[in-house]
Amino acid sequence: MNLQPKILSNAFLINGYTPAVDMILVILCILLLLLLRETFIRRSRLFLLFRTCIALLLIAAFSNSCFYYTVLYFDSDTTLCILRAIYHSSLLLIFCLYAAYLKILIGIPGKTGHIMNIFLYSLYIIFAVVDALSPVLGYSFYRDSSGAWHDNLYLKPFTIAYGIYMAFIFFLLLYYHKRIPTSLFHMLVIVQFICVFLVCAENYFGSNTFLAITFLLPIMVILYMVHGSSYSIKTGALNADSLNEYLNQQASIQNSTYYMCLRFDTDSEYVMPDELGKLFFNFWNGYFKNGLLFHPSTDFFVLAIDVSDIRNADKIAQDMIQNDFKRHFETYKLPYKIVMFNHLDFCENLEQFYELFNFFAEPMELNNFRSCDTADYKSFHDMKYLSAQLKDIAENGSLDDKRVLVYCQPVRNVNAGNYDTAEALMRLNLKDTGMVYPNRFIPLAEKNGYIHKLSMIILNKTCRAIREFQDEGYQLSRVSVNFSISELSNKNFMEEFRQIVERNGVDFHTIAVELTESRNDTEYELVLDRVMQFKSLGVCTYLDDFGTGYSNFDRILSLKLDVVKFDRSLLLMANKDENSQFILNYFSTAFKKLGYKVLYEGVETDEQETICVNSHADYLQGFKFSKPIPIEELKNFLSPIQE
Template sequence: MANEVYNIVGEVASLSFGIMIIILMLFTRPRITFVYKLCSIGLFLAVIANAVNILIIKLAADFQKDDFVFLGFLMIIFMVIYFFVISLLFSYISFLSAYRRRSATAINIIIFIVAIIYCWFAVSKFINGEILVAKNGILELYIFEKFLILSSFVASFMSVVITIIDYDNLSKIVKKTVFFFFAVNLIILQLQYLFYPHIFISITYVLPFAMFYIVFHANPHDELMGSQDKSSFETMMRQDKVAGKNVLYMFIKVPRLTNFDFLGDNNFVYLHTARCTRKLENLGYGITIFNLGYGEFAIRFSNRYFIDTNKITGKVVEILKEFIEFEESNTIYRLVVMDAKKVNFDPYRARMLFLYILENKIEDDFSSMSYIIRASDYDAFEKEERILSVLRDISYERNLNDERVLCYAQPIFDVSTGEFRTAEALMRLELGGHVIGPRRFIGLAEKHGYIHTLTCIMLNKVCKEIKKLEDAGYDFDGVTLNCSSIEFSSKNMYKQLFKIIFDNKIQISHIRMELTESALFSNSSNVITNMKKLNEAGVIFYLDDFGTGYSNFERVREYPFNIIKFDKSLLYAAEKDDNMSNVMSTMVNMFKAEGCQTLVEGVENDYQNKVSLNNGFDFIQGYRYAVPEPIEALENYFKKD
C-alpha cells in the first residue's frame, strides 16, 4: 500500500547505502581523526532516522486511528534524531577548520540557538495540527516533508556560510567537497519539493556523511591539512610519468615533526602545521601536498611551465620561516627542489635523492636550508645509486666468491728483518668495468647494512690466497683485513668469521684484523668479546688510524690490540714539526713498553721513511716500499722457506 501512495524507492536506496558504509567502517581501517567520531555517529543516526522515516511513511500510507498516537510518537523521535543529524553535519564541517577547533563554544552556542528555533517551529506545527492530517485513510505527509526540506536547507546553508567564513583556513579538498555537497543537496531538495509524494529526503543527510567518510576517512586525504599520504604520492608520480608531465617537486623535512603521525590531529603542532599547508595551497600553481610521514612532506607543482623555480622556492621559504618562528626558535626545516624527470618519476629514487642532498649538502645541522638540485648533483647521485645497486645485489646474493669484490694487497716492510712478512688486504669494487676505491663505497656499505657481507667475502678471498701461499711453502707472518666497528658490535660475530677461516683450512695465526678507533666507542662489551675470542685463537689485532679519533692511551689498553697503526696525518705533522716528532716518538715508546708493536702508514718518500725509522716504528707501510696490487702478487714479496 505504501508503494502505491508514497514512492519510497529513494528512501530504501539511501538506507541500503548507509548500512553498507557503516559495514565498511566496522570492517576496514578508517583514518581515526578528531572529526571521525562526528562522522561515524552522524552516519549511524542518519541511518536510524532513515529507517524511522520509512516506517512513518508505511504507517501513513495505511493509516489507522489506533496508530495516531504511535505515529505522532515516531514523528517526534524522528525529528529529535534528525536535529542531531543535521547538527552533527554542521559541526563536522565546522571542525574541518583548525581555527574552529579552538572555538568550539561558539559552534555549540549556534547549535543551541538553532535548536530553540527548530523546537519552537516543530511544536507549533504539531499544536496547529499541521503535521498529523489524515485524509481518506491516508496520513498526509506534505507539511512534514516540507518541514524537513526547510530544515535541511537551513543546515546546508549554515554549512556553506561557515565554510566561506573559514575559507582561508580550509584545505582545497574540504572546500570542494563542501560546495559539492551543498550543490547536490540543493538539487535533491528541489526535486523532493517538486516530485512529492516520491519521498527521498533521507538522501540529503545520509549521503553527506557517507561522502565525507569516503573522501576523508576511507582514502588518503587528510581533511585538516588537505594533504594526501605516501601511497598517493607514489601513485601521482607514476601517473606523471605516464602522462609525460613536466612537474616540479619540493621535498621538505622538519625534524621536530618526526613524531608528527603520533601526535593526534587536534594537537597544537598538528593544527599549526595545517595552517602552514593552507598558506602553501594558496600559492596556486596547481599545488598538491603529500604527507610522507615522520616529518617529511612533498609538494607537487603541476604548472611547471609557468613557474620561476627560484621565485616559488623563495615564497615557500617565507612560509616555512613563519612556521618555525611561530613554532619554536630551535625548529629547523630542510627544503629540496628537484626535477622529477631526472629520477624517471620513481618515488623511491626521488626520496633517495632527497636524503642524498640532506646528507651531502647540509653544512650546518642547526640551521634551516633550502637547496635547488643542480645537474652535477643528479650526476653524483646517479653514481652513488649505481654503487648502492651493486652493493645491494652483492649483499642479497651472499656469494663469498663474488667477482665484483676485488681483493688487493699492500706489502708491509718489517724494519727488524728488512723483509716483507705481512701485507694489508685492501678492498676494491668492480663497477661497469671500472675499479673503484674504498672511499667511494665503504661508507655507503656501512650506512645501508652491506658491510658485513663485504667483510665475509674479503676474508674468504684472503683465506684462499693464504692457503695458496701456505701450500706453496712461502714464509710470512700474515695478511691483515680491515673490519668495521659496526660488525664487531654485533654479538657472536666471531663465530661467522671462524667458520670462514676453518672452512679454508689455513693457519689462523696468518689472519690479522684491523679495527679503527671508532670501535672503542661502540658496544664495548660485544667488541671486546669478539676480539678476545679471535685473539685467543691466534688472530692478531691492529688498531688502525690511531691519532685520528678521540681515544687515549688508557682506553686503548682495555682492548687486546697487538699492533698500533699510526695514521699518516701524524707522520706528516712530525715531518714538519720537531715537537710533534718528539710526541710521536714518546707514544711509540709508551706502546712498546706495554708490549705492543707499532706501524706507520703513508710513507711515500725517503725523508718520511727516515722520520719513521728515527721514531722507532717496527713496521712501515706506504708507496715508498710497495703499492697496492692484486693479492696474487704477494708471492713476489714473500719468500719461500
C-alpha cells in the same frame, strides 16, 4: 498490488512519496555503520560526530517510512505526530552536528567556537520543540475541527530551520575556505548546492521523497575524503598510499613531473601544531595552483608539479623558498631539508622515492635546499648500479668473484729495514664503471649488509696470494685484513674465518686482523671475545685508526692486541706543532713499554718518516714507500727467503 489508504482524508500527506527510497537509505546507513565498525579508523571526536550523523539518518529514514505506512493503515494522530517529530528532529540534529563537525574540521578556536556552539544547539532545540508541538499549537502541521490535516510546506518550522542551517554551512565553507583542503572544499560546496536544488524541486512538486537522501550526500563526501581516504585534515595533503599510486602512474605514462620534497628533521614523537599545518593549505597555491601535495609521513611533504603546465618550475620553486618559505618557517625554528628534482624513470614507488630523496639529502646541511641536475641524477644512477652489483656479489656467494679485487699497501719494517708485511685493501672492478674505490662502496656495503661477504672474499684471495708468495720463496711475515665490528657479531664469523685460512693451506700467523676501537660496553665485550679466539689460533691482531676520536685506554690495554696503528691525523698534527710531536711521542712510548708494536700510516715525506722513527716506530706505511698496488705486485717489495 496497489496499496490504498484506509483514511482517504490523509492521502495528501503522502502525495508523491515513495517509501522505497527511505528503505534503501536505511539499508545503506546500516551497511555504513557496519563498515565503520569493522574498519580501523581513529576514534576521534570528528569520527564520533560523523558516526552519530549516520545513525540519526537511519532513524530519520526509518521513521519516515513508518509515517507512510501509518497513514495507509492506521488512524492514529498521536503516532503520526510522533513519527513526524522524530523524522524532523533527527534531520535537524544531523544539520546541527554536521555544522559542529565542520567547525571542528576548520579549527575554529576559543570564544568564536563557543558562540557558534550555543547558536547551533539553541537553534536545534527551538525549532525541534516548535515543530513537535505544531499539531498542538495548530500551526503548520495539524488537524482542523472538521478532521482534515494541514501541512504548510513553506512556513513549517523544519523548512525555516533547514534554510538557516544551510545558510550557516555555506557561511562556514566560504568564509573559512582557506582552512579546508581545496579538493574537500570544492566537493562540499558542490554537494550542498545539489542538496538545495533537490529540496527546492521537491517542495515545488509537494513531495519529500528525496529529503533524507540530501543528508546522505555530504556524509558520503566526508566518508571518502576525510575518514576513509587519503586527505589529511590538518594539511590538506594526500597520504603515502596516494603518493605510491601517483609514482606508479607517472612511471607508466612517462609524464614529466617536478618534485619539491620537504623533510623536517624532528624526533619521532613530534606533532605538527595546528597553525603550522594550516600554512600548508595555501602555501603552495600562490606559486603552483595545480600542484598535488602529499604527506606520506609525519615529517615529510612532497609537492608534485606537472612540468607541461609550468615550464620554469625549478626557478619558481627556488623563488618560493627564498621569498616565503624561510620567512614562514623561521618562526617555528624547525630544522629542515628541501630537495627538488625531476621524475626519474627508475623511481616507480614510494620506497624508491625515499631512497632517491635520502641520497640527495644526506650530504646536505640543515635549513638548506638543493636543486638537482643531470650530474646528480647520474650520481644516483651510479649508486643504484653499484648497490645492485654489491647485492649480486653477496647473493652469488662465490669467494672467487672476479669483480672483487685485492690491492695491498706494503709496510716497511723499520728494525729489519725491509718489507715483510702489508695491508690488504679492497677494490671493485665493474663492467659499467670500471675501478671503484672503497670510499664509494664500503659505506653502501655496510649499510645494506653486504660487507661481510666482501671481507670473506678478500680474506680468501689474500690467503691464496700468501700461499703463492711462500711457494715462490718470498719472505712474508703476514698480511692484515680489515674487519668491522658488525661482522664480528656474526655467530658464524670465526668458523668461516678458520675454514678459509685452512682451505688455502696457510698458517694462521701469516694473517693479521685489523679491528676498530669499540664504542660501547657491548662492542667491547664482543671484540674482547674475538681477540681471545684469534690469539688461540695464532692470528696477529691490530688496533686500527688509533687517534681518530675518543680512546678508552683501559679498554685498549685490556684487549692485549699486538699492534697499534696510529692514524694519519696524528702524524699530520705532529708535523706542524712541537706539542703535538710531544703527545705523539708520549703515546708511542707508553705503548712500546707495554709491549705493543707501533705502526704509523700515512707517511709521505722524509720529515714525517723521521718523526715516526724518533717516536718508536716499528712499522711505516704510506705513499712515501708505495701507493696501493694489486696484491700480485707485492712480490716486487718482498725479499727472497735466505737458504
